[in-house]
Amino acid sequence: MSKRGLCSRSEAERLIRGGRVRVNGHVVRNPETPTTMAMAIDIDGQAATQPVLRYLMLNKPRGLVTTVRDEQGRDTVYRCFDAANLGWIAPVGRLDKASEGVLLFSNDPAWAARITDPASGPDKTYHVQVDCIPDAARLSALHEGVRDGDEHLRAKSAVLLRTGEKNAWLEIVLDEGRNRQIRRLLAALKINVLRLVRVGIGSLALGDLPKGQWRELSAQEVAALGGD
Template identity: 30%
Template sequence: MKKFNASKGDSSRKYDKNKRSSDNKSRTSRNKPQQPEKNEVPEKREYKGRGKNERPVYGSVEEKDQKKKPFRKPYSPIKRGSKAGKEKSENQPEYNLKAIQKTLPREEAEIRLNKFIANAGICSRREADSLIEKGEIAVNGKLVTELGYKVLRKDKVTYKGKSIRPEKPVYLLLNKPKDFITTTDDPLERKTVMHLVEGACEERLFPVGRLDRNTTGLLFFTNDGELSAKLTHPAYEIKKIYQVTLDKPISKNDVDAIRDGITLEDGLAEVDDLQVLSLDKTILGLEIHSGKNRIVRRIFAHFGYEVTALDRVAFAGLSKKDIPRGKYRFLNEKEVINLKYLNKGKNKKRQK
């Protein structure tokens, strides 16, 4: 047995003391946050979507190839079989809406000059106001510089000496797939719904309302500003039907609570109808008229459910029947007339 030397001390204990001090230093170094180097570039972060609690999720930005061309994948309309057995694209229909125009009130026959110019495909309404202020627009041979000036459809409006007329109306229905954002222009050159209807017609189109990037289903396009305003205004209470898929079965108490209406951070969320469609109680049918942002996902997130799939199957009385995913079709004249008269009595509520 080794004897303890008081003068020299215990070498084994001395070693253990040194080891403990080194372990403490390493432990403190691990706990201490690492400082970035002076030349280190901070990591870029971007919006990645929303989590189960509907809160924003951010992540690192993936470096993109600058030489990579923007997405320009051609999409086509629904093709119909011809007599020869070959497929042909659906032709853009001509709408005879004179009967509707005659029934409109007299004040609706007059439209603002900037809207007249925008409907002719010259520019946007805001840009049209600039053209009017600069004195570049003439009505019936007289220059007009007054903003808010109203014209009749029969008036002769000229720009740079050339007569302009509003574009013919276009009404189009798209069955939107995933991974397309609802916007007319994206500076990040991501896939937009405009790529899906590219080449459908010569007239300018814009989507009415919006669907989230991961939401599929019906999306309506038109160049009819009046109809677009009607379909998006909350006073008209336009019906929308969704098929909702949840991450877990929904309870009967939650179904009853959603039907009764719930209060979210931006106010009351009313549901017109809610039905369970699957035996495992994860697939639901939801009818709603609210147009609030991400309202369907937020309703179920309020009760702790995650919406794993969301598909809009009906919009303003229109269905996606016979429209494959990623395809579109033009509305027929009867469907357009129905939209024009849809919830006509709600106009009184809007005026109040």
């Protein structure tokens, strides 16, 4: 839910769960209730102020889970925003605990929905270190796709970036978002992932943003990723 006029995520959740927030005249108690900027939101009967819309890119470190809080007590991606006083922001898509790189955050649900739309959202580019040197047939199989249970998994493209004595780096581009898609796709071909780094979403590149650091997107970047 877009918690307009609320100073922090924890305070927002406390107010919502306490029944003090109404959306279009109805009390809501679920902090994840989706809203749009056109909806009327009030807190204790007072109209909430419009928030500053935020669009952020984080270079996610390995070992953090993409959730607000974790039932197992593991560190989450929100650790990277400690003391930033950003108000409520939500991840736009996900990266699993062992993966790194570009992870977007925003308090604009409509923009986030356009980014994550499997039909029209931007491509995602990954650099993947694997435990072998794939030959042309395996690279072709990544593009053609494999069956994993009831799903057909495929990459939009897969190319060899560089090789060592026993492993290699691949660049894999996805035009759809399935759970642990790259790891499952490679596992079906008996290839193990050593590192997985998302280096770009659409035209947005990770660049030299340090690990664990974040930055605001420019207006041009926001429009290029999820403009109407």
